[in-house]
Amino acid sequence: MIKTALKTSLPILFGFVPLGIAFGLLFQELNYPWYFASLMGIVVYAGAAQFMAIGLLAAGVGLFEMAMSTFLLNSRHMFYGIAFLESFGNWNLRKLYMIFGLTDETYALMTSINVPKGFNKKKYFFFITLFAQIYWVLGCTIGALSSEILSFNTEGMEFAATALFVVLLIEQWIMVKRLLPFMIGFIASFIALMFFIDHMLIVAIIISIGSILIFRLVNKSHYE
Incomplete structure (x- = not known):
């Protein structure tokens, strides 16, 4: 090991x-x-x-x-x-x-x-x-x-x-091998870089997590 x-x-x-x-x-x-x-x-x-x-x-x-x-x-x-x-x-x-x-x-x-x-x-x-x-x-x-x-x-x-x-x-x-998480990460990083450069990393993480949670909730409600 x-x-x-x-x-x-x-x-x-x-x-x-x-x-x-x-x-x-x-x-x-x-x-x-x-x-x-x-x-x-x-x-x-x-x-x-x-x-x-x-x-x-x-x-x-x-x-x-x-x-x-x-x-x-x-x-x-x-x-x-x-x-x-x-x-x-x-x-x-x-x-x-x-x-x-x-x-x-x-x-x-x-x-x-x-x-x-x-x-x-x-x-x-x-x-x-x-x-x-x-x-x-x-x-x-x-x-x-x-x-x-x-x-x-x-x-x-x-x-x-x-x-x-x-x-x-x-x-x-x-x-x-799923494109969506990478696209979310890229877009979140771009937004953070453009508008929150002094706190880019933490803002990008928050946007990414928020976006993923929204997608999960939408998918869950769709299947229900």
Whole structure:
């Protein structure tokens, strides 16, 4: 099971390590010890929030303001978590960790794969979540250590996340093969980008969920 979970999580590896390296390099410009970048990857484990934290720390923003900004930025995960309340099993330390470790990438991956026959779904998802965080911490650590021995141009490394999501989108299409969810996602993203650019992601998620609920209600009333 561990070997299969490792193989399944490889797309996340190729996205997380380059982005983690970029974070580690940028974070060291704040002149913290190198292991602080690794600790953030372990304790915070939120890519966008960690990059945001660099600017907030540089500006001397208070702890409360940083906590609120992080909460709002990652509030989208509340929508993700609902889909896995049962899949993550009973309330124990493992489930709490899997909730903590749920990211955009792990959510997209775990909703686009079939759990191999004979595997325990909860343990399988646990290992995928664990490997994903290991990749991220590894990238953060490499970037932090590298900053002390070489200068590195991080321009363009953010494309690693875009490439990762393209791969995950293709996996989702292979799994679902229904055009409607993808059209809803595209239209919702376009509307959010045009009119709510400062809160694009959360608005796109709300529009998508609302649209899907409306379609479900219409279909249900139609068949009744």
